[in-house]
Every structure is written in structure tokens, then in C-alpha cells.
Amino acid sequence: MTLIAAALILAVPAHAFAASTDLRSLSATSILADRAELDGMKVTLHGEAIGELLLTSDDGAWLSVLSDGTALGVHLPRDIAEPVTRFGDYETTGDEVRVTGEFRQACDEHGGDMDIHATSLEVVATGTSRQHPVMMWKAGLAVVAFGVAGAGTRYSRRRRLAVEGE
Amino acid sequence: MWVDRTRADVRAIAHYIGVLVVGIGLLMLLPLLTAVVLGEWAVAVDYLAGLGVSLAAGVLLMLAAPPGTRLSHSNALLVTGLAWLAATLVAAVPLAFSGNYASFLDAAFDAMSGLTTSGLTLAQDLDHMSLAHNMWRHLTHLIGGQGIVVAALSLAIGLRGGAISLYQAEGREERIMPNVMHSARFIWFVTAVWVTLGTLAISALNMVRGMSLVRGSLHAFFAAVATFDTGGFGPMSQNALYYHSPVFEFITLVLMLAGTLNFNLHADLWRGDLREIWSNIEARTLAINMGLLSLAVAIGLTATRLFGSPGEVIRKGVYHIVSANTGTGHQTLYAPQWGTDVGGLAFAAVVLAMAFGGMASSTAGGIKALRVGVIVKGIIQRVRVSLAPPSAVIRTRYHHITDQTLTDELLSGALLVFVLYVVTYISGGLIGAAYGYPAAQAIFESVSATANVGLSTGITSPAMPVGLKLVYMVQMWAGRLEFIALFAVFASAGLAFRRRKARGL
Known part of the structure; x- marks a missing residue:
């Protein structure tokens, strides 16, 4: 039994171990912090899809994933990106996604950009709308400020007319 | 002799600052309109309040003196120095309401950074910021890049009594056209042409890549303004890296170079006269400077092996040298990469590029290519004099x-400004180091702030100490006004304080 296990371990190429992390989900901030160690490895990035899908000429696309305040570009085939329907912006919290792929600290294929070349994507949670209620105190401030500006303009005009009348 | 300001002087200064503040307020109509069109109602109220506060403050200041009051050259210098501070404070009001800033100081930092076309930012959650707020952030680049006074002159806002003095005090000594009003309008005309061309080109690219019409066009406008005005803000936290596009980088590279061109050279280009560009000392100095620093960055990046391929050298090396040298500050690297990934030589080349800066009478910051060229000519002249016979008369043309x-x-004159910049670069670096940041990165950030560039190693963040935020704000302010207007403000404030103290004794 021990011999079989040893044979199996020897049969598996060494880079299979070297080129992958334990595939637990990482944030973009932690990937950025550990970029040298993770370079060339298979990683799983977890975060919010933001902006939009930016298409490339090779039937691929760029997806930006935001987590812990850092956004990281993910290059992936368009069909893999299809499940993402909501992207984060002022009005929307984007889909929560988990993408797995090879992390490149300076991608030779993309002019040295730091990116992940994804091979799989999973939508963990669908995005939602963000609410931005109008703050009435700001409207009140605007009214008061316009009142002051109007009064000042009126006073200035009266003063000018008085000077011209003299 | 130090001239004490009379009460009439102070009133005249307050009046003109008021005029400029009203002008800034009126420009808030554009983001207000954007918010209304896009249905961003909460943001629309932010701009209504901002507009109201600006108009109220401006009108009250204008009451200090009647319209058309004459403005002496020294008072114009004070108006210019203080107008940038006043503009910062009112421009920060709607930003502070946005919810993307931790404090009013952070919003004021971004307003100062925008107006001085620096591009350093303390915005939080930028990727969820409204398009109307982004419109205002980028408009601050447009207003500041052309100059607050130029903006007011072009809009024919009541600067009658002090137009020429204010125009010169804002650092525009040359007359592109026979009078300042025409010069101001020419500056806006050139800007409009380049920004329109840039917006159309980037919009087309964005649509092809799948962006919606609204977001694609607005992103294109933001990018065109931020690059031509050598500002560096972007609507996404990844800045130019968000687009992952060599075409986008090429278009912005052209716009950055156009933005750093002296407006006098734009006038020559407009007339179809290319001879001036080839023979101009400033254009030559800038070309040599960019060439040498691009070579240095190429060698530096190649040595790292991380960015060793020719494509990487161009897209990371040359792009950042042009971005730094023109004072734009767009970056396609993450801030922490500057300290570790690019290597010492490339890092130093980018710092030097930022420090030297673009051309005079442009939207760029830094020491400026004209001064660097004059200083180099001066050194050569000194060497020639030392080698020539005592009776020889050596002239350098x-x-x-x-x-x-x-x-x-x-x-x-060139050496004085050179020394002031270098002293400020080093002082800011030492202060950053004293706050506990690595010295090299502190120098990088200090140079970036003073030269109004906006590249960052990551020191500039909402978490940085309040003292350092204030230091960088003063550096951006001083760098944009090339020191003298700011010194005039400080000297006048000191004199007023001394006089009041003397009266009290």
C-alpha cells in the first residue's frame, strides 16, 4: 500500500504541486500583497464584478473583480463570463463571483499587466440595486445658500443704483 | 521694501476672489445637469447645495468692493494664490457630500489635486462613485489645467479691472494672442479641439469593446480631459489599467504629449508652422529628456526580468515616462509595484521625469523643460568661458x-525656480520619511505632489496622517503656482499679523 502511494506521488509531476495554491478564495488585496509568491500559480479570486465586461479581439474579455478595496483584472473567454449579468457601479452592487485561473504578476501576453487568466467562473450571489435616498438637509442647505446669494445680489444692485443716482 | 496692504487692497482682493468663486460655482451646473439627465437625484441635490454655497460665498466676498475695481500686480498675485485655495474649498463641498470621502479634508485634498491637475486621490470606493461626481472631479482638471483665471476670462466673468495682472499672476507670462482675452479663448479653443478628438477616439474604442453609449462616452470624456490637462484622475480605481488596452494607452499617450505642449507651440501648429517646434529649446529639451529617460527605464525594466519583453518595456516603461514627464500621472501599474517590482533604475528614471516636468505655458507641472534647457545652456556657457581666452566675449543664444x-x-530666474522645486521635493520627502514611510517612496510621492503628476507608490491614501495630507496639499498648490504667488500670500499674511501685533503693543 505504501509502495503504491509512493509510486503515485512520484508519478505526479512536481510542478503540479508548485503551480497551485490550496485554491481557497483569495481577495484581490491579498493577491496583490503576495504577488511575487503567487506569480504563475493557480488561484481563486473572490469578489464583486464591477464596471463592465470589456471585450478583446481574441474572443476573450476583461472582467474587473473588486474585493477588499482592490480591483484586479481577469482575462477570460467570453463564454465563461456569460453568467455575470450585473456589474457594480453607482446604482448596482455587482454579482459576487469566484474565478479560478493562473495569476500573472506581469503578464507577457498583456504588456506586463498584472492579471489572472481564468479557466472557470462561478456566480456566488446575484448583484443588487443600491439605494441613494435624497438627503433633505442638503436640499435645505441649498435653499438657505441660494437665499443668501440672492439677498447679497439684491443688496449689491441697490448699492450700485444708489451710487449711480448720486 | 515690503508693501502693507491697505483696507482698500484687501477689499479689492476679496472682491476678485469672490468673482472666481462664483465662476467655480456656475461650473457646477455641468455635473448637476449630468446628475439630472442620468437620474442621479441624490447627487443632483449635492450639486444644488454646492452651487448654492459657492454662489453665497462668492457674492458675499464680491460685496467687499464695487465691480471694476482696479487690481495692482501685487494684489493680483495674492488673488491668484488665494483663489486656488478658495476654489478648492468650494469645489470640495459636493465631493464631501458624495459619501466617497472620509472627511471634508479628504474631499478638499481631491479638489486641490484636481484643480492643480495632480491626480492624487483620497476617494474611497471609487468604482461605485456616481458619474456626475466623476464629471465634477474631471472638470476640476479642466478648470485648473487651463487656469482658474483663464476660465473666468474666457467666460467673460467680471475681471475687467484686473484681467492682465491676474493672467500673468497665474503663471502665463506669454501672450499667445494680442490681448489676454483672445489668449484665454485660444487656450480653450485648443483644449476643446483636443478633448473632442480624444473623446471621439476613446468613445469609439469603448463602444467596440462593449461599453454602453453613456458610460463609454463619459469614460472617454473623462480620459480625454484627464490626459490633455495632464491631470491623471480616472473613474475607476485601477486608473488606466482598468481598460487593459494598448489602443487606449496609445490614444492617451498622444493626448498627454499634446497636453504638455506650450500653448504658443499649439498656436504655431494651428498656423501650420512646424519650424518653431524643431528649433524651440523647450521642445528639444523635452524630447532629449524623454528619450534618455525612456532608455533608462527600458534598461531598468529589462534588468528586472519581470517586465523584460519589448512590449512590456513600451507599455510599462515608455508609457509611465511620458505620463510622469508630462505631469499626467496615469498609471497601468498598482501603486505597491513601484517600490518593489520595477527596479531601482526605472524607479529613479520615473522620479526624474516627474521632477523635470513638461513645457511652460501648458497644463503640465514640474520644473519645466524651458528652465532645464536654459540651465544646461548656462552650464555649457560657463564651461566655454572658462576655456576661452580672458578677452573673449562668449554669448549663448x-x-x-x-x-x-x-x-x-x-x-x-531659472535657477531660482529649479532650487525651489528641488528644496520642496526633498522637504516633502523628508516629512514623509519622518512619518515612517520608506525614504525612496516618500521622495517619489513628494515629487509627484509638487510637480502635479499624480503617480503614487500607495502612500497617498485615506489612511495617511492628516499632517501629510496637508503637506501634500500645500505642495500641489505651491507647485501649480510655481511658488511666488504662494510666497506672496504667506508674506502678506505675516505682515498683516506683525502689523496687528505691533498695534496691540
């Missing part, structure tokens, strides 16, 4: 708009 002879006065 150069071409900048007209043929000129290098005089001691010109040389000392």
Missing part, C-alpha cells in the same frame, strides 16, 4: 518663440 540671448538674469 537659443530659440524660444523668438531668438534670445542667455543673460544672467534669465539664468538666475
